[in-house]
Every structure is written in C-alpha cells, then in structure tokens.
Amino acid sequence: MPNRIEPIHPEPTLPGAKVVISNAPKVRLATVWLGGCSGCHMSFLDLDEKLLDLAELADLVYSPIADIKEFPHNVDVALVEGAICNNDHLELARQVRERSKIVVSFGDCAVTGNVPSLRNALGLDDVLTNVYHEGPGKAPHGSADHVMPQLLPKVLPLHQVVQVDVFLPGCPPSPERIWAAVSSLIVGDAVILEPAMRTFG
Numbered sequence: 001m002p003n004r005i006e007p008i009h010p011e012p013t014l015p016g017a018k019v020v021i022s023n024a025p026k027v028r029l030a031t032v033w034l035g036g037c038s039g040c041h042m043s044f045l046d047l048d049e050k051l052l053d054l055a056e057l058a059d060l061v062y063s064p065i066a067d068i069k070e071f072p073h074n075v076d077v078a079l080v081e082g083a084i085c086n087n088d089h090l091e092l093a094r095q096v097r098e099r100s101k102i103v104v105s106f107g108d109c110a111v112t113g114n115v116p117s118l119r120n121a122l123g124l125d126d127v128l129t130n131v132y133h134e135g136p137g138k139a140p141h142g143s144a145d146h147v148m149p150q151l152l153p154k155v156l157p158l159h160q161v162v163q164v165d166v167f168l169p170g171c172p173p174s175p176e177r178i179w180a181a182v183s184s185l186i187v188g189d190a191v192i193l194e195p196a197m198r199t200f201g
C-alpha cells in the first residue's frame, strides 16, 4: 500500500520526480486552483471511474472541488493549476510549497503562464482601466485595495515563484496524462511521461 512520500531531488525534474514511500495509511493529495480557467480540474474530474481507484489510495485533503478553506499541513502530492497572477496566488503557492512534499505544475498556465500571461504585454494600469473602468461591467470606480487581490506586475509560471517537482503540460492535460502522473506519484514512482504526453496546448 503506498504511503508517505518524500522528495529526493532538491531541484525540479522534468518530467518526473523520484519519491520514497513510508508507512502512513493513505497518500494526502491536494489540488489547487490559482490563475487558471479550472479546465485542468475539469480534466481531473474526467478521470471518471479512475477517481474510485484514486480514492482507494489517496485522501483528497484540499481542493476547490472539496471546498476546504485552509491549505493543510503534511500534504504528500499537490497538483497546482494556474499561473501566479496576484498576491493571493503568491501567498497560497508559497504555503503549498511549504506544506507539500511533491508539487506538480499542473497544466500549461502553471507551467508557462499561458493564457493569463497574455496581459504581460500590456501595462497593468491599462488592464485595470480597460476591465474595471471602461469595460462593459459595472464594477465600482475607485481604489480596489482590500476588495480584490492585488495584481502582480507580471503573471508568472509557478516555478518562478516556488520550486516545482513535476511538470505536467497540456491545456488541459488529458485525463490519460493526468492519470499517468498521479498514478505514479501516489505509489511513490517517478513520473515517466511518454514524449506524446509532454506536449503543450
């Protein structure tokens, strides 16, 4: 039975991470939603009946689909969807890294910045003005301090903010690709993705 996982490599590895299993009853699995469209999580849910296999081996201790407010300590594997767009993302990414043994950069937005990073070509003021002041919505004018998270000057991929152990590209990664990675991680194996599973988009 797979159990506690410890990362071996201090440096990020592509495409896999070596892990060591110890004796806890179940792997503690988390999924995190940062600056992404949730499509990677939808693809995760498309594991369908494999979710039952996963539930045999892992406890989902944090996830937007489980609506748990606080990221817990002692997480074995954390899948992180989305880029780092604002100060809330930054804080949570650091917390995830601090409290997780294996951090997976989950999907193209986390791996490269992808769609959210399109705004990097624009000035931050231009983005805020266009969306919140001159756009079609009815957002109130004035300071957004303490109302919404503060945008970072540039959107960043996850590995530019915290150390990442496994990169899982794809927009979104297919369920087959997700299963190839997750099924290896929860039994303590290195993630070996075939070349066809290392593509972007």
Ligand code: SF4
Pocket: 035, 036, 037, 038, 039, 040, 081, 082, 106, 107, 108, 109, 110, 114, 115, 170, 171, 172, 173
């Ligand atoms: S990688 Fe694609 S599917 Fe995943 S969050 Fe980004 S845009 Fe959405």
